[in-house]
Amino acid sequence: MRFRILGPVSVSPRTPSAAKPRALLATLLVRAGEVISASSLIDELWGTEPPRTATTTLQVYVSQLRKLLAEAESPQQASEGLLLTRSPGYLLRVPEGDFDLARFEALNAAGRGFYEKGEYANASELLHDALEVWTGPALSGVPHGVRLESSAIRLDELRMETLEQRIMADLRLGRHKSLAGELMALATEHPLRESLHGHLMVVLYRTGRQSDALRVYGRLRRSLVEDLGVEPGRGVRRLQERILRSDPSLDWKPLAPGGSAVAPSTVPLRELPAGAAGFVGRHEVTAAAERMLRGEAGEHPVQLLTVAGHAGVGKTALATHLTRQVADAFPDGQVMLRLRGALDRHLTTEEAAAALLRLLGAQEDQSPAGPLPADRGRLTASLREAVRGRRLLLVFDDAGSESQVRPLLSAVGDCSVIITSRRTLSALDGARHLVLEPLLPDEAMEMLHANGGKPMAADPVATAEIAGLCGYLPLALRVASALLVARPHTTAAGLAARLRDERTRLQRLHEGDLDLRACLMTVYLEARPEQQRAFRLLGLSPAPDFALWTAAALLGVSLPVAEELVEGLVRAQLLEARPQPEGRQVRYGFHELLRVLSVQLRQEESEESLQEATKRLCGAFLTLSRRADALLAPGRIPRTGEMSPELSAYVEDPALDRYSSLAWFREEAAGLVASVRLAHEAGLGAFVWELASSAAGYFHTCAAWEEWEETHRRALDAARRAGSPTASAAVLRSLGDLAWQRSEADLALGRYDEARRLFSLVGDQLGAARCTIGEADVLLGQGHLPTAARRYGRALAICSAGHDLRGVVAALNGLAMVDLSQGLVEDALRQLAECGRTAQLLGDHRWAEYARRAAARITAAQDRGAAVEVGPGMWLLAPSRLSFAPAAAEHAVGVPAQRLPQRL
Numbered sequence: 001m002r003f004r005i006l007g008p009v010s011v012s013p014r015t016p017s018a019a020k021p022r023a024l025l026a027t028l029l030v031r032a033g034e035v036i037s038a039s040s041l042i043d044e045l046w047g048t049e050p051p052r053t054a055t056t057t058l059q060v061y062v063s064q065l066r067k068l069l070a071e072a073e074s075p076q077q078a079s080e081g082l083l084l085t086r087s088p089g090y091l092l093r094v095p096e097g098d099f100d101l102a103r104f105e106a107l108n109a110a111g112r113g114f115y116e117k118g119e120y121a122n123a124s125e126l127l128h129d130a131l132e133v134w135t136g137p138a139l140s141g142v143p144h145g146v147r148l149e150s151s152a153i154r155l156d157e158l159r160m161e162t163l164e165q166r167i168m169a170d171l172r173l174g175r176h177k178s179l180a181g182e183l184m185a186l187a188t189e190h191p192l193r194e195s196l197h198g199h200l201m202v203v204l205y206r207t208g209r210q211s212d213a214l215r216v217y218g219r220l221r222r223s224l225v226e227d228l229g230v231e232p233g234r235g236v237r238r239l240q241e242r243i244l245r246s247d248p249s250l251d252w253k254p255l256a257p258g259g260s261a262v263a264p265s266t267v268p269l270r271e272l273p274a275g276a277a278g279f280v281g282r283h284e285v286t287a288a289a290e291r292m293l294r295g296e297a298g299e300h301p302v303q304l305l306t307v308a309g310h311a312g313v314g315k316t317a318l319a320t321h322l323t324r325q326v327a328d329a330f331p332d333g334q335v336m337l338r339l340r341g342a343l344d345r346h347l348t349t350e351e352a353a354a355a356l357l358r359l360l361g362a363q364e365d366q367s368p369a370g371p372l373p374a375d376r377g378r379l380t381a382s383l384r385e386a387v388r389g390r391r392l393l394l395v396f397d398d399a400g401s402e403s404q405v406r407p408l409l410s411a412v413g414d415c416s417v418i419i420t421s422r423r424t425l426s427a428l429d430g431a432r433h434l435v436l437e438p439l440l441p442d443e444a445m446e447m448l449h450a451n452g453g454k455p456m457a458a459d460p461v462a463t464a465e466i467a468g469l470c471g472y473l474p475l476a477l478r479v480a481s482a483l484l485v486a487r488p489h490t491t492a493a494g495l496a497a498r499l500r501d502e503r504t505r506l507q508r509l510h511e512g513d514l515d516l517r518a519c520l521m522t523v524y525l526e527a528r529p530e531q532q533r534a535f536r537l538l539g540l541s542p543a544p545d546f547a548l549w550t551a552a553a554l555l556g557v558s559l560p561v562a563e564e565l566v567e568g569l570v571r572a573q574l575l576e577a578r579p580q581p582e583g584r585q586v587r588y589g590f591h592e593l594l595r596v597l598s599v600q601l602r603q604e605e606s607e608e609s610l611q612e613a614t615k616r617l618c619g620a621f622l623t624l625s626r627r628a629d630a631l632l633a634p635g636r637i638p639r640t641g642e643m644s645p646e647l648s649a650y651v652e653d654p655a656l657d658r659y660s661s662l663a664w665f666r667e668e669a670a671g672l673v674a675s676v677r678l679a680h681e682a683g684l685g686a687f688v689w690e691l692a693s694s695a696a697g698y699f700h701t702c703a704a705w706e707e708w709e710e711t712h713r714r715a716l717d718a719a720r721r722a723g724s725p726t727a728s729a730a731v732l733r734s735l736g737d738l739a740w741q742r743s744e745a746d747l748a749l750g751r752y753d754e755a756r757r758l759f760s761l762v763g764d765q766l767g768a769a770r771c772t773i774g775e776a777d778v779l780l781g782q783g784h785l786p787t788a789a790r791r792y793g794r795a796l797a798i799c800s801a802g803h804d805l806r807g808v809v810a811a812l813n814g815l816a817m818v819d820l821s822q823g824l825v826e827d828a829l830r831q832l833a834e835c836g837r838t839a840q841l842l843g844d845h846r847w848a849e850y851a852r853r854a855a856a857r858i859t860a861a862q863d864r865g866a867a868v869e870v871g872p873g874m875w876l877l878a879p880s881r882l883s884f885a886p887a888a889a890e891h892a893v894g895v896p897a898q899r900l901p902q903r904l
Contacts, residue, residue: 002098002100003029003032003094003098003099003100004100004135005026005029005030005100005101005138005139005155006100006101006104006133006134006135006136006138006155006159007100007134007135007136007137007138007140008135008136008140008141009022009025009026009029009139009140009141009142010141011025011068011069013071014068014071016064016065016068019142019143020045020061020143021061021064021065022141022142023044023045023142023143023144023145023148024041024045024058024061024062024065025065025142026139026142026148027041027044027045027145027147027148028083028090028092029092029094029099029101030139030147030148030151032092032093032094032099032101033091033092033093033094034091035086035087035088035089035090035091036089036090036091037088037089037603037604038055038058038088038089038090039088039089039603040089040147040603040604041058041089041090042054042055042058043145043146043147044145044146044147044148045058045061045145047145047146048504048507062083062090065083066081066083069082069083081093082094087606088603088604088605088606100133100134101155103130103133104130104133104134104162107126107127107129107130107133108126108127108130108158108162110126111123111124111125111126111127111129111130111162111165111166111169112127112165114126115127115165115168115169116350120169120170120172120173121169121173123165123166123169124166124169124170124173127162127163127165127166127169128166130162131159131162131163131166134159137152137156138151138152138155138156138159139151139152139155140152150518160190160193163186164195164196164199167179167182167183167199168199171199171202171203171252174252176202176203176206176207176252177207179199179203180200180203180204180207183196183199183200183203184200186200187200187216187219187220191219191220191223191227192220192223192224192227192228194220194224194232194233194235194236197216197217197219197220197236198235198236198239200213200216201213201214201216201217201236201239201240201243202239202250204216205243205250206250206251206252210243210246213243214240214243214244217232217236217239217240217243220232220236234359235358270327270333270334272320272323272324272334272335272336272395273316273320273336279317279321280439280443280446280447280450281439281440281443281446281447282314282318282321282436282439282443285318285434285436286318286321286322286325288434289305289307289318289322289434290322290325290326292305292432293305293322293326293329293393293416293418294326294329301329301416302416302432303414303415303416303417303430304409304416304417304419304428304430304431304432305416305417305418305419305431305432305433305434306418306419306420306421306424306425306428306431306432306433306434307319307418307419307420307421307434307435307436308420308421308422308423308424308425308433308434308435308436308573309422309435309436309437309573310422310436310438310473310573310591310594311422311475311519311520311522311523311573312473312474312475312476312516312519312520312593313436313437313438313473313474313475314436314439314474314475315397315398315420315421315422315436316397316398316420317474318420318436319336319395319397319418319420320336320395322418323336323393323395323418326393327393329391329393330391330392330393330416331391332390332391332392333390333392333393334392334393334394334395335356335359335360335392335393335394335395336394336395336397337352337355337356337359337394337395337396337397338397338398339352339396339397339398339399339400339404339405340397340398340400346398346399346400346401346404347404349404349407349408350379352396352404352408353379353380353382353383353407353408353411354379356383356394356408356412357379357382357383357386360383360386360387379411380407380410380411383408383411383412384411384412384413387411387412387413387414387415388413390415391415392412392415392416393415393416393417393418394412394415394416394417394418395417395418395419395420396408396417396418396419396420397420398420398421398422399419399420399421399423399425400421400423400526401423401425402425402427402428405419405425405428406428409428419431422523422572422573423571423572423573424571438471438472438473438474438591439472439473439474439477440472441464441467441468441472443472444467444470444472444477445460445463445464445467447474447477447478447481448463448466448467448477448480448481449463451477451478451481451482451485452480452481452484452485452492453481453484453485455484455488455490455491455492455495456481456484456492458491458492459491459492459493462491462492462493462495462496463492465496466480466492466495466496466499468592469496469499469500469505469592470499470509470593471591471592471593473516473591473593475514475516475519476509476516476593478514479509479510479511479514479515479516480495480499480509482511482512482514483495483508483509483511486511486512502596502599503600505593505596506520506593506596506597506600516593517597520593520594520597521597523572523573523574524574524597524601526572527568527569527572527574528568530565531565531568531569531572531574532601533555533605534551534555534565534566534569535569535574535575535598535601536598536601536602536604536605537554537555537602537605537609537610537613538551538554538555538566538569538575538588538590538598539590539595539598539599539601539602540554540602540610540613540614540617540678541554541617541671542671542674542675542677542678543668543670543671543674544589544670545578545587545588545589546587546588546589546671547585547587547588547653547667547668548562548563548566548585548586548588549562549620549624549651549652549653550617550620550671551563551565551566551588552620552651553616553617553619553620553621553651554613554616554617555613556612556613556616559652566588570588574594575588575589575590575594576588576589576590576591580667584663584667587667611682614678614679614682614684615684615687617675617678618675618678618679618684618687618691619651619687620651621668621671621672621675621691622687622690622691622694623651624651624653624656624664624668625665625668625672625691625694625695626694627656628656628661628664628665628698629661629694629695629697629698631656631661632661632662632665632697632698632701633697633700633701633806633844633846634806634842634843634844635804635805635806635809635842635844636696636697636806662698662701662702665695665698665702666702669695669698669704669707672691672695673695673707673710673711675687675691676688676691676692676695676710676711676714676715677710677714679691679718680714680717680718685718685719685721685722685724686718686722686727688714688715688718688719689715689716689718689719689724689727689730689731691711691715692711692712692714692715692731692734693715693730693731693734695707695711696708696712696734696737699711699738700737700741703741705738705741705742708734708738709735709738712731712734712735712738713735715727715731716728716731716732716735719731725758725761725762726758726759726762726764726767728755728758729754729755729756729758729759729762729764729767729771730755730767732751732752732754732755732758733751733752733755733756733759733767733770733771733774735751736748736749736750736751736752736755736771736774737774739751740774740777740778740781745778745781745782748774748778749775749778752771752772752774752775752778753771753775755767755771756768756771756772756775759771765798765802766798766799766802766804766807768798769794769795769798769799769802769804769807770795770804770807770810772791772794772795772798773791773792773795773807773810773811773814775791776788776789776791776792776795776811776814777814779791780814780817780818780821785818785821785822788814788818789815789818792811792814792815792818793811793815795807795810795811796808796811796812796815799811805838805839805841805842806842806844808838809835809838809839809842809844809847812831812832812834812835812838813831813832813835813851815831816828816829816831816832816835816854819831820858825858828858829855829858829859832851832854832855832858833851833855835847835851836848836851836852836855839851
């Protein structure tokens with residue numbers, strides 16, 4: 001059996017005849033040995049609008065393909081199978097000997113290996129054999145979706161690179177006459193490929209056709225100017241100049257063993273890309289970097305400056321802009337070297353050194369388009385010679401790691417260097433580091449106005465929305481601007497409307513060679529598999545940022561392992577570390593567009609994996625929220641409401657202790673509310689009402705009425721759907737408390753009554769007693785003192801018998817307020833004293849302090865003969881409230897006095 005994709009897609013002895021099955025085969029072959037999700041295959045076969053039957057049809061195609069493969073499988077292959085089902089999709093196993101791509105890659109690697117060792121004859125032969133494997137354009141004969149199209153481009157470019165490597169080997173061997181015809185045809189086929197024209201010019205010159213060589217340059221220049229509006233690159237221009245003056249170094253001669261390959265030029269250099277259009281903002285960063293490089297204010301100039309940040313944040317644009325700003329300080333030139341080559345592969349040290357030598361004007365004694373010697377020692381020695389005594393500013397753009405640039409830094413000596421990288425490169429000695437953030441909103445608006453033209457200027461509201469949807473990321477802003485320029489009939493409001501949909505936002509931010517999603521995916525694909533999984537699952541976090549314990553819960557790992565994973569994502573610029581004030585623990589979050597990517601990539605996880613991660617997250621929230629609630633308001637949840645073991649999760653948060661429970665709630669409140677929403681949408685009913693209940697004490701303390709209402713309405717819906725009278729009763733009682741805090745007496749009484757009936761139905765006397773206390777609170781506020789007293793007394797008896805100290809405290813406080821309202825001050829003081837003692841036993845120091853201060857104020861008012869009056873939910877002593885003084889209140893409960901709840 002033979003599989004071919006380097007030409008028309010086929011499998012022998014029989015290829016699928018229908019287009020879609022052939023496209024499926026091609027997609028599986030391109031990523032042979034890898035699991036491809038079913039959703040990715042559907043996207044490839046049908047695009048963004050698949051039919052409703054896509055999943056079933058895909059399964060039919062897979063079945064047909066399996067039957068076709070089975071016809072030609074060997075006995076061993078038949079027993080093991082080639083096309084396997086692997087969650088969340090399928091995997092095609094292809095023996096290397098049966099796959100043209102595997103054969104091509106092996107021959108190509110071997111040929112390049114010989115080339116690196118200077119064995120050019122062997123290199124030429126093997127590279128020729130590698131090219132013979134091809135039978136036409138890659139992946140031809142099948143309809144291309146996004147993935148196949150990009151794979152075809154990648155493979156065809158790899159073929160061209162191999163072809164050029166073989167040509168360079170032949171140039172080293174002096175095969176100029178045999179190369180002339182081939183290079184003429186290639187130059188005609190690829191009129192904008194400068195390297196091929198450079199090879200042809202050398203071949204023509206060395207075969208005595210100097211005028212023809214110059215005509216080749218003229219045709220290349222016309223094509224570049226007419227088609228792209230640019231001049232040829234420096235390398236080809238220098239080659240033309242050398243041909244014009246019949247430079248003897250262009251004459252071919254075999255390399256002398258151990259001989260030097262280069263003779264550096266000393267002409268001032270300006271090897272920089274065009275300045276980024278519409279460069280805006282970054283004023284403080286640019287000014288600081290300029291001071292570092294110039295060494296102003298009596299400081300020594302910084303020789304090594306790194307610029308790190310997200311993909312697309314504008315590192316290269318900043319480095320280019322900065323280099324132009326300080327050009328006068330480096331009179332011998334400024335040179336930018338891109339350290340990432342074709343197919344997003346980082347250059348090796350040897351490749352980078354050779355490329356830098358060419359940029360520095362090194363003259364090779366063979367083809368100027370060919371590589372320099374591969375020996376690292378000779379290359380670095382040549383680099384040292386090339387930069388000696390020259391004041392140069394070098395920019396190493398898009399470095400992958402410290403190890404990639406260290407040998408280059410040691411070779412360039414005293415030159416100043418700017419390195420851009422997605423990583424901080426903190427291990428480089430003597431470096432100063434800048435980390436770029438997305439633009440400020442005003443800067444983003446300025447960039448859109450500068451690049452997007454009139455549509456942006458005409459609609460500032462839509463432009464501001466576009467900037468926000470782009471996450472203020474410069475690359476995304478450039479793409480958005482380009483979309484409007486390319487479609488002059490589109491308005492800014494129309495573009496904003498298209499970008500609102502998270503499911504397609506990244507795909508829409510693509511115009512020409514500006515592709516935001518591809519840029520972000522490059523970073524993701526460079527991460528390790530465990531980091532990729534962490535990136536996908538952390539996107540489940542419902543809050544804008546999250547603590548380390550959240551990551552541990554979502555990933556199902558310990559805190560130390562979670563820390564290693566998230567810090568790795570931070571270093572890879574896939575996640576942001578967000579330091580907190582006052583020494584609080586660092587939190588983590590996604591840039592908006594990376595969060596969208598995480599959500600999109602979540603499809604690679606199975607439904608079971610996502611459901612388990614959601615349960616772990618909700619369980620962790622519930623465990624910690626219960627723990628914080630017990631510290632904030634001990635005994636608030638009766639023993640009958642204890643959490644079932646299957647909902648709990650083992651999780652630790654060092655930030656949570658007795659003195660920071662309220663601060664913990666404040667920090668996690670957004671995530672807690674969102675987790676209720678998440679559990680509700682996921683159908684995890686028990687988590688919904690348990691999470692809502694665990695947060696009610698915090699909502700009460702901080703008067704967070706809206707959050708209280710939202711979470712408990714969802715909880716009540718979940719409880720009723722589940723048919724749980726106990727859960728419904730607990731939620732209704734809490735909603736009754738909320739209504740009473742809002743002075744909605746009738747609504748509160750109705751909810752308390754319904755909750756009490758449900759508690760009684762299931763035999764929960766303590767739950768019913770808590771509802772009775774709530775009813776008594778409302779009746780007391782309405783002036784029905786005898787009725788309120790009877791209910792307080794009945795509830796006190798039940799709570800005392802059931803050892804519900806929290807209920808006892810609430811009932812005693814209510815009785816004290818009844819006595820106070822009836823002028824029985826001594827009785828009220830006795831009730832408050834008992835209330836305080838019980839609160840101390842409970843461990844609720846807030847309630848104990850309340851009882852002590854209330855008694856003190858009653859005594860003080862009694863001494864002054866002040867009148868006593870009652871207000872809804874809060875007992876007052878004229879002329880001041882019976883509550884904490886503002887300063888004491890903030891100290892006791894940690895919230896501003898104006899946000900204190902009406903009834904503590």
